[in-house]
Amino acid sequence: MDSGDSEMVSRLTVTLAGSPVILSASPSALVVEQNGKLKAKYTWWNVLWAESYETRVTLSLIEYHKEASKLVSFTATVSEAERAAALLFTQYVMENAYKDTKPRRRLRIFVNPVGGKGKGTSIYLERVKPIFEAAHCGIDTTITERAHHALEITRDMPLNADCIVVLSGDGLLHEVINGLAERPDAEEALATMPLAPIPTGSANGTCVNLLGKIDGFDVAMACVNAIKGRPMKLDLCLVTQKSSRTWSFMSQAMGLMADVDLGTEHLRWMGDARFMVGFLRELWALKRCPVTMEIKVVAEDKEQMVQQWKSTRSSGERTRATNGVLGKPPSTSEWVTLDKPILYFYAGKMPYVARDLMQFPLSVPGDGTIDLAIQEVTSRWTLLKAIDGADRGQQIYIPSQRYYKVEAYRVTPLVDDANVSIDGEKYPCEPFEVQVRKGMANIMSPSGSFVTDFSGINEKWK
Numbered sequence: 001m002d003s004g005d006s007e008m009v010s011r012l013t014v015t016l017a018g019s020p021v022i023l024s025a026s027p028s029a030l031v032v033e034q035n036g037k038l039k040a041k042y043t044w045w046n047v048l049w050a051e052s053y054e055t056r057v058t059l060s061l062i063e064y065h066k067e068a069s070k071l072v073s074f075t076a077t078v079s080e081a082e083r084a085a086a087l088l089f090t091q092y093v094m095e096n097a098y099k100d101t102k103p104r105r106r107l108r109i110f111v112n113p114v115g116g117k118g119k120g121t122s123i124y125l126e127r128v129k130p131i132f133e134a135a136h137c138g139i140d141t142t143i144t145e146r147a148h149h150a151l152e153i154t155r156d157m158p159l160n161a162d163c164i165v166v167l168s169g170d171g172l173l174h175e176v177i178n179g180l181a182e183r184p185d186a187e188e189a190l191a192t193m194p195l196a197p198i199p200t201g202s203a204n205g206t207c208v209n210l211l212g213k214i215d216g217f218d219v220a221m222a223c224v225n226a227i228k229g230r231p232m233k234l235d236l237c238l239v240t241q242k243s244s245r246t247w248s249f250m251s252q253a254m255g256l257m258a259d260v261d262l263g264t265e266h267l268r269w270m271g272d273a274r275f276m277v278g279f280l281r282e283l284w285a286l287k288r289c290p291v292t293m294e295i296k297v298v299a300e301d302k303e304q305m306v307q308q309w310k311s312t313r314s315s316g317e318r319t320r321a322t323n324g325v326l327g328k329p330p331s332t333s334e335w336v337t338l339d340k341p342i343l344y345f346y347a348g349k350m351p352y353v354a355r356d357l358m359q360f361p362l363s364v365p366g367d368g369t370i371d372l373a374i375q376e377v378t379s380r381w382t383l384l385k386a387i388d389g390a391d392r393g394q395q396i397y398i399p400s401q402r403y404y405k406v407e408a409y410r411v412t413p414l415v416d417d418a419n420v421s422i423d424g425e426k427y428p429c430e431p432f433e434v435q436v437r438k439g440m441a442n443i444m445s446p447s448g449s450f451v452t453d454f455s456g457i458n459e460k461w462k
């Protein structure tokens with residue numbers, strides 16, 4: 001035994017590939033040293049498993065890389081005399097690795113084989129499943145066979161998992177949420193089955209919001225979120241059309257931005273580069289968005305909203321739903337009709353809609369309002385100039401872009417063939433009304449908040 005008492009061993013010498021290696025538990029990480037040199041350091045978040053059996057010690061860890069983190073598992077040995085110490089050491093490692101959560105989550109997994117570049121199945125088999133197995137999670141997996149397959153299953157399945165893992169872009173998440181919301185026990189299903197997305201789609205907007213711009217496409221880090229993340233409240237938007245009700249967790253759009261998304265589905269093979277191609281094409285066309293809109297406004301002064309956002313962030317108001325922006329509970333406002341010609345409207349519940357577009361920088365989880373950006377008719381040059389900084393939410397400062405917090409809005413299309421995008425999925429071009437329902441769903445999150453680098457400073461649109 002290198003140190004510690006009978007209850008806790010925080011340092012252990014093992015033999016790995018014939019050489020002695022020292023494993024030690026620091027307050028923030030598991031440290032690996034060899035020949036007096038630091039070999040590796042794994043934050044506790046990235047430690048998946050530690051166990052000892054007789055003289056063998058097995059560790060499974062996620063090695064963080066900016067490009068793509070990866071699973072590392074190894075088995076080392078200890079001497080007979082160190083067996084008891086090895087057991088205590090691995091127990092101590094597990095206590096640190098799972099401080100706020102229970103290990104061995106039961107995961108109900110859905111894989112979209114056609115999302116994004118169409119690599120969902122191989123990513124699942126080669127990268128995701130080994131990580132869940134290394135963390136000793138229970139897994140029950142469906143590779144979807146068609147659109148709406150996941151919706152049909154989630155509508156009826158038993159609620160016996162700790163988390164629903166979705167390998168796809170945002171489209172399959174939309175299906176799963178709608179499946180849960182259609183159940184007779186929808187409230188319980190949405191409250192007790194948090195979602196955990198793994199990025200194998202094109203935009204992967206939800207993952208970018210949960211893990212940030214750098215790690216948002218990192219499959220291994222998204223797996224760790226499924227294994228250890230904590231549920232964070234999400235508002236849902238109820239979208240009512242004459243023929244149907246749909247639940248939207250992320251966004252609704254018409255006009256230029258809907259055309260960028262829905263008009264580039266045949267370019268899925270490009271990954272998220274497809275959105276830039278679509279944007280340049282729509283910029284060239286610069287069509288007006290044929291709608292009339294009515295909104296119920298909660299806040300509309302950009303500067304005040306930015307200040308409110310800053311104070312919400314700094315007060316650490318995180319996993320709990322907040323009381324509405326500017327301290328006002330919603331449901332007091334009147335309907336206001338918007339009459340200026342517009343290029344698009346984009347409404348949403350999360351800051352990023354893609355890695356290079358933080359459309360709703362002022363969005364905070366569970367605030368009970370919808371962020372609504374309305375781009376009035378403007379020049380191609382203005383929109384082109386807005387590309388630089390759009391990944392940091394800077395486009396909200398374009399003077400002709402209105403930004404509202406609303407509790408509800410109504411849209412009446414003036415044509416019958418325009419794109420209506422709900423969570424990136426195509427819906428009928430019919431009038432619709434959107435209302436927000438606070439904190440109805442849950443999503444796993446490492447931090448309890450959206451991860452963004454919005455500065456709250458207007459860098460160029462004075």
Ligand SMILES: Nc1ncnc2c1ncn2[C@@H]1O[C@H](COP(=O)(O)OP(=O)(O)OP(=O)(O)O)[C@@H](O)[C@H]1O
Nearest residue numbers: 115116144145146147168169170171201202203204
């Ligand atoms: N097996 C399947 N065959 C055909 N379509 C499917 C299947 N499974 C799911 N779908 C549909 O695939 C569509 C696209 O899914 P997804 O959102 O995962 O990918 P994406 O659009 O490339 O990514 P993103 O939404 O991040 O841009 C969804 O409409 C979903 O309903």
